[in-house]
Amino acid sequence: MSAFLTLLARNRLALGGLIVLCIVVLLALLTPLLPLKPPNVTDTASRFQPPFSEGALLGTDHLGRDLLSRLMWGTRLSLAVGFSAAVIAATLGAAIGIVAGYYGGRTDNVIMRGVDMLMAFPYILLALAIVAALGPGLMNALIAVAAVNIPFFARNIRGITVGIANKEFVDAAKLAGMSDAKIIVTEVLPNVIPVIVIAMSTTVGWMILETAGLSFLGLGSQPPVADLGSMLGEARSALITNPHTSVVPGLMILVIVMAINLLGDGVRDALDPRLKSGALSRPMPATMVRREGPIPQAQGDDLLAIRELETQFHVKDRVYRAVGGVDMSLRPGECVGLIGESGSGKSVTALSVMGLVASPPGVITGGAVYYEGRDIVGAPYETLRSMRGRRVAYIFQDPLATLHPLYTVGDQLIEAVSSHRRVGREEGRAHAIDLLKQVRIPNAENRIDSYPHEMSGGMRQRVGIAMALANDPEIIIADEPTTALDVTVQAQILTLLSDLRRERGLAILFITHDFGVVAQLCDRVAVMYAGRIVEEGPTDAILNAPAHPYTSKLMACVPELGGGRRRLEAIPGLPPAVDRLPDGCAFADRCHVATEACRTGDIPLDPHGPARRVRCINPVLAPKTEAAQ
C-alpha cells in the first residue's frame, strides 16, 4: 500500500490531479457549511450579473440566482451521482464478470451473450430508453448511467478472471479442499481488485461526464435543483449574450474530470506491475550505446570479434550487469557454442552484436564488436541496419512468437531480401520458394502462402532458418533455436543446421543450455556464468576435461540418457543476482574448491594449455604445459 502511494506520488501529474480532486471534493462536502447564498432563490431583478460583481463573485444566471452557490451545490450533486454510478456499475459488473469468468462453460456463455446484447446498443440509446421509461430525473439518470456501464465492467473483469481461474494456484486451492465460493473470495478476488480499481479510476470521469450529459439534455436533475450538466443546459440559450453562465459550470466539469483522469492514469500506472519493471517501454531500433573508458582494439583477423563487451540493464536506480566483459571470436565457417544457465548473459551477448538488446532498459556500456575489423558498436543506425540479416543473421527461440502472425511466410522471406536490395515480385517469390526448399520444407510452392499459425513448430523454425539464409550471411547467430521444440523435431533442426553450415561455410554462434547439443554441433564452446565467460576452448577438450569447477559441476548435474537411475550431482545455492555481483569470482560461494583469494580482485580469463582459457585460480586440471604437448 505504501509502495503504491509512493509510486503515485512520484507521478507529478497524478499528484496534481489528486490535490485538485481533494480540494474539489472537500469544498463539495463543506458546501452546506459555507456562507453561500441559497442556490435556488430567484431574483429576476439582478439577472445575468457578470462575474466579479457586487455580492456575486461569479455573477448570476438567467433567474438571478448566485452562480457561485449553484456551482458549489451542483458540483456536490454531480460528484455524488458520478461516483455512485461508478461504484454501482463496478460492483455489479465485477460480480457478473467474476462469476462468468470463474465458472466458465455454459454459465459464462449465457451471461456473456446477455452482456453482448447490452453492448450491441450505442450506450446512450440504452440510457435514453431507460430514462424514457422511468421518466426524467437525477435518480433515474444515475440508474441509466450505471446500468449502461455494467456490461463494460463485466466484460473487462471476466477477461481478467478467466486468466486467473486458469492459473495453477487456483488448481492448487481446489486440491487444498477449498470450495468455489472460498476460492473466488480468497484466491480470485484479491487478484482482480487492482483491475477493478484501475477500471473504476479510469471511468469515474467518464461517468461524471455521462450523468452531466443526461442532465444537460434535461433528462437528469430537474429544476430548480441543478447539477453541473443542467446548469450548462439552462445556460445554453444565453450562450451568445451571457457566455459566463455556460463557461462557469463547463470549466468546473473540465477541471473535475481532468483531475480524475490524471489521477486515474496515475493509479493505473502504479498498479500495473509491467510499468513498474519498465517493461512497457518501447524498444528503440538499436541498443543504446554509452561507452565509458577506452575502446579495445581489434586483434587478429577474426570474422567476428567481441572484445570486453559490457551490456547492462538500467531499471529505475538498479544496474543489472547482464554482460560483464565478454571476449570471444568467430572465424569463417566455425561453429562456436555459448552455453550457460538462464540469466548468465548468453542471449544478451548474442543480441548485443547487432544492437538488438531491448533498449530501454538495455545499454551497451563498454567494449567493442569487430566485424571484419570494423567496430559495429555505436555504428550509425543505417550501417547497423544494412548489416542485419545481410552479414549477420539471427535465428530465435520460439518460432511462433518470432514470426509475424499476419504476414504470409513468403512475404516475410521476400521482405528479408527486399530490405537489402531491390527484388521484383517474381524473382522474390522464386527466391523464397528456393529458400524453403533449402530448409527441406516439403511442398514449398504451396507452403509459401501459409501463415505461421498454419505450420507446426518444426516447420516454423525451418522458416526462421530460411529467413536467416535469405541474404547469404557470413554469420548466423542462433539463440536457443531448438529449446521450444520437441526432442524429435530438435534432432531434425540440428541436422539441418549442421548440413547447411557445411554446405555454405557459415560461421555459427550457437546459444544453448544443453551440453548434448553443443557436443554434437560446435567446434568450440564458451561457458558463461553471471555475465562472464568462465571457460573457453575446443568442445571435445572441455567436455572431456572441464577445467573450471562450474563447468564440471554443471555437466555433472545434467542427467544424460543411458545413465540409468541415479542421484544427481547438485550445485548448492543460486547464481548471484547480476545487480549485486560479489567481488572476485562470482561462483566462489557455490564452489567446493574456493579459497580466500577467490573472493577478491578480478580473476582474469587466463590461457589454460593450448587453445583453452579459464577464469579460475584453482582449475580442476592443471594446465598442460607446452612441453607435455
Next chain:
Amino acid sequence: MTGYILKRLLSAIPVLIGISVIVFLIMAMIPGDPATAILGSYATPENVAALNEDLGLDKPLVQRYFIWLGNMLQGDFGRSFALNRPVLDEVMERFNATLVLAGTAFVLCSVFGIAAGVISAANQYGLADKAITFVVLLGISIPSFFLGMMMILTFAVNLRWFPVSGMWPIFGDRTIWVLIDHLAMPATALAVVATGVVARLSRSAMLEVLRQDFIRTARAKGVHERRVIWGHALRAAMVSIIPVLGIQAGFVLSGAVYIEIVFQWPGVGRMLVDAILRRDILLVQGGVVFVAACYVMFNIIVDVAQSLLDPRIKT
C-alpha cells in the same frame, strides 16, 4: 469469405431479437396503462380504444411483444402522435442527418486517433508523445457539449468562420460546400473525444506490439525502422485497434446526441431527446430499435474487416 459474412449475418439475428426484447421490456416498465402513456395528451377514450386495437395493448406482455415485432418486420414502427407521421419515416429522415455527422466524425477520429497513437508510441516519452498525451487528456476530459458551445462562441460568434448551427441554411442552395461549412464544427467537436480514446488505445496497442519478438525479428533481418513501425507493428496493433473502432462508433453515435442538441443538427439524437421530453413513446421505441439495429450491422462490417486483417480468425 462469403461464408464468414453469411455466418456473421446469421449470428446477428439473435442479437437483433435480443435488442428488441430489451427495448420492449424497458418500455414495458412505464407505469400505468400503456395506451394512455403512449397517447399522452391525445388520450381520449376513443383514441385509447383504437390504439389498444392496433397494438394489442390490452393483451398479455408476450403477445404484445410478438405483435410489435411482427409489425416492425413489416416496416410498421407505429405512428408518432405528436408529429402525426409514421415513426419509420421520421427516423429514417433524421438518421440520414446523423449518419453524415457521425460518419464524418468517425472517419476523423479513426484517422487522427490512430496516427496520433502510432506517432506517440514511436516517440515514447519524446516531445511529440507528451504533446499528444496532453491533447488527448484534454479531449477525453472535456464534455463534448461544452466544447461545442465554446466552439460556437469562438468560431461562429466571434470569428464568424462558420455558421452558428443547423445543417442547411434556411434559404439558399444545398450544395456539398454549404454542408461542409455547417458540418465542420459539429463534426470536429464530436470527433475530439473519440480521437482521444482511439489515440490512447492505439498508443498502448502499439507499445504492446513493439515489445513482441516478431518486431525484433523484423529488425534482425534489417527491415527499415519506418516499415517496422508503420508496417509490422501497426498491422499487428490493428488487430486490437479495430474492435475498439467498433465500440468507438457507438460512442460517436452517442456523442452525436449532445452535439445535435448544441448545434441544432436535425439528427436522430435530437429527435429522441425531444420525443422523451414529449413522452412520444412509440417514436423513442422505434428510434432506439432502428439505430441499434444499424449499429449491429456496422459491427458486422467491423468483424469482417477484422477477419480480412487477421488470418487466424477462421473464415
Next chain:
Amino acid sequence: MTEALKLTGLSKDFPVGKRLFGPPKALVRAVQPVDLTVQKGETLGIVGESGCGKSTLARMLVGLLSPSSGRIEIEGEPLDNANPAEFGKKIQYVFQDPISSLNPRKTIRQIMEAPLRHLHGLGPAARAARISEIFAAVNLREEFLDRYPHEFSGGQAQRIGIARALAADARILILDEPVSALDVSVQAQVLNLLADLKAEFRLTYLFISHDLAVVEAVSDRIAVLYFGAVVEVGPAAEIFANPRHPYTRLLADSAPVVGRPLQAPEGRETELPDPLNPPRGCAFRARCPRAVERCGLETPALAPVSERTEAACFNPADG
C-alpha cells in the same frame, strides 16, 4: 508391493465447437483409454512430446478434470470424481510453473495453511507445528513463511510447491514437469530433494516430463505416451537402452548425447497426426520405419513383449 494407483480405461475427450445449448460439434480425444498401475513406493515416469496428453492425464488423476470414461482406484478404493477435496487427501499435484502455482497475493504461510485447514481441519497450533515439520523436511527456512511468492527464485518456489503438496498428507504425488522451468543447476537440487522425501515419507510418484534423461534418472518404470496413448511401458533401465516400440527408439535416438554424433533419426519428416481427424490404425504409422500393412488397419493394443515390458506395436523391435 501393493497397488497405489490403478487406472482402468481412463480417457478424456474435449469438445470442439461448443454451442450454447446442445452437444458440441465434435470431440477430440486427448487421452485414449489408458490402463496403468503404479505400485506403492514406486516412481512411474511418463514421457511424451508436447500434445501427447500427459498433462491431461495428470489432471484427471487429481480430479482437476473429470475423465470421459474409465475409473481411478487409489489403494484399492475407487475415487469419487465429484469431490476434489477427497482427491486432495490421497493424491496431490506439483505444478510445472512454480511461480504461477503460488497466489501472488498470499503469504507463504497462508498458502501452506490452506490444505491443513480445509482438508484436515487443523487448529492454529497444530497447523504451525505441521508447517515447521514440513519446512524442515524440504530444507526451507521458517522465516520465509511471512514473505510473498515473488520474493523467491524458481527453485525455492518449487520447494514451497512441494511443501504444500506434502502438507495435504497425500501419499501419492503427481509431479507434472516439476523441474522443466528450472535451471539445470537448480533442477538437480529439486530432483534430489524429491528422492529424499520419497524415502522419508514412503511416497509414490508419478513423474511427468518431456526430458528423457531426467525421467530415466528418477523413475523405476517409464510409460511412453504418443498421441494420447501409452505405446510402451517398462523398467527405466531398459526402456531407452533397448526400446521395443519404434517411437521409443525415435525418442531415444533424438536426444542429444555428448559423444554421439549428430544424426537425423527420422527419414520422413512427418509431424503429429491431426487430432480432429485421427488416422486409422496405429497413430505412429506415418512416421514408422517398421510399419507393416496391419498397422494401417487396426490399432495395436499394449501387450507384453518381454518379461517386464509391454509395447503397443504389431512389429516391435527385438529385445
